Amino acid sequence: MNFVRTAMLLAAMTALFMGIGYLIGGQSGMVIAFFVAAAMNVFSYWNSDRMVLSTYRAQEVDERTAPEYYGMVRELSERAGLPMPKVYLYESPQPNAFATGRNPQNAAVAASTGILQMLSREELAGVMAHELAHVQHRDTLTMTITATLAGAISMLANFAFFFGRGRDNPLGIVGVLLMMIVAPLAAALVQMAISRTREYSADMRGGEICGNPLWLASALEKIHRGNEVIHNERAERNPATAHMFIINPLSGQNMDNLFSTHPNTANRIAALHEQAARMGRTPNRTSTEPFQPAKATRKSRSVPNTGRDTGNGNEPPFKGPWS
Template identity: 75%
Template sequence: MNYLKTAILLAGMTALFMGIGAMIGGQHGMWIALLVALAMNAFTYWNSDKMVLRMYGAHEVDERSAPEYYGIVRELAQRAGLPMPRVYVIDNAQPNAFATGRNPQNAAVAASTGLLQSLSREEIAGVMAHELAHIRNHDTLIMTITATFAGAISMLANFAMFFGGSRDRDNPFGIFGTLVMMIVAPLAAMLVQMAISRTREYAADRAGAEICGQPMWLASALAKIQSAAHRVPNMEAETHPATAHMFIINPLSGARMDNLFSTHPSTENRIAALQELAAQMGTGAVGRFAGRPSPAAAGSPWTGGGPWGGSRRRGPWS
């Protein structure tokens, strides 16, 4: 999906938001809804990264506190032609990662302790390359805006239930139209969010594989993360399911209804696409680093100075 199609989807979500406002308050409600949407997204634009990082209890690390992890991100950022993002660690046993920030100059990447302890160095590089691809493609801003709209649309639909719709002559649909909107609008918002998020994941997989030069590093990481993610709960994500689309793999357990509208494409399809890309790039279907022990199993290089510490080595692509 190119940026034009994404813009069309965002415009559709804006129209849906204004439509709910019209259902509640007629023409005046429509314009008030638009102003609210603009205000919410302005706030999100400047504060989304801080909000999400605080939500997950992420703490920033540097080259002294996490030399191996930090070094991987730095080398990948150089390869991607990006400014060095802020680097965070989330104290969570579920292996996962996400990127956030309004633009490449104000971006951050975060990985869980579960990911840093259970994946090999090459697999971690594949995951971080994927997250940097989101930053380079400005996906972090787009996906945050869609999440804000989706949440706001659900909120307005709840308001419609209490207010019962406008009896203003500007609203020709009346109470019946309001009831339909209460059901359809949140579903439509989720579908738009899914369409944007799923396509962005495929694009970030491909761009990330090109950044690190080894598609199978990411493919191997995705298989491991998918296997563990639904066995190891992420309580913060369960509490804030609207943020699930930010992670490289859906962090939700599936015990709730959220997975009926998963914002992530099939992991098997993502791996298949990466295998095809590996064949096109001539890197092989497995990759020369497959089968190497994970950091937790090997005890080094990640265990010196903490589970993600250790002395820095040359990049895995050198």
């Protein structure tokens, strides 16, 4: 059902994009708009991971520089039947994480230094399992396409004001003005609807991968509280990336409404508790011990600070490399 809904929303986004092309230049404009969208998506397909990782100045870590964190991702990837993704850390006191990459063979997961400080080992495992679920569902590619189309629709809507008043324009100047307002709004709503749909699905699969949905539920509660008081300045300057994070990194975006990129956190937690009950997991299994990342060695000057300065549902409980 999620796949069908996402496909329908993507089709609506593409139709809206081509409709604006028709408004600007008639049938030929619609064709041009289609090829522009295709070119933009090809570029995003090959470069989206590098773009977002560069935006947050994420730095890659390995078994030597962050053995527990890296080992956790490796074990979770094996449990999910995924290739080992690249593993990154980025400097931010705000607890959060995201996944990127065009497919599971070219994927990357990134966590903030703040999330390593705040979460227990089990909670962090739940978060990284959620991000690996996005990779497994190829959500990173889907969301890259919708973000690209949403931006292109906004751009075309502005172009329509200047170039959409010719004889091929079926709506006239009033229609153009309405399109300038409605088209970007409609594109944003479609993008947000896809994101919310994907988050619930990734939560469920993440709970299966780590073996205990309560770990992820506890992590979401902590991240939500942390994001209410700790702002991510880079995310505020790049709001188009907000949908990639496990919880919206932007301030004032916690409502479960049409204009939210993520479902309401309380609703996600409730769904995870229901899943845990079905799996026979009990609330007392979540550790409260903060995750202690490994310190970088002196030789690893390019490795970021680690935070001190700023399935099928039947898997056994996750046992990390610290066990």
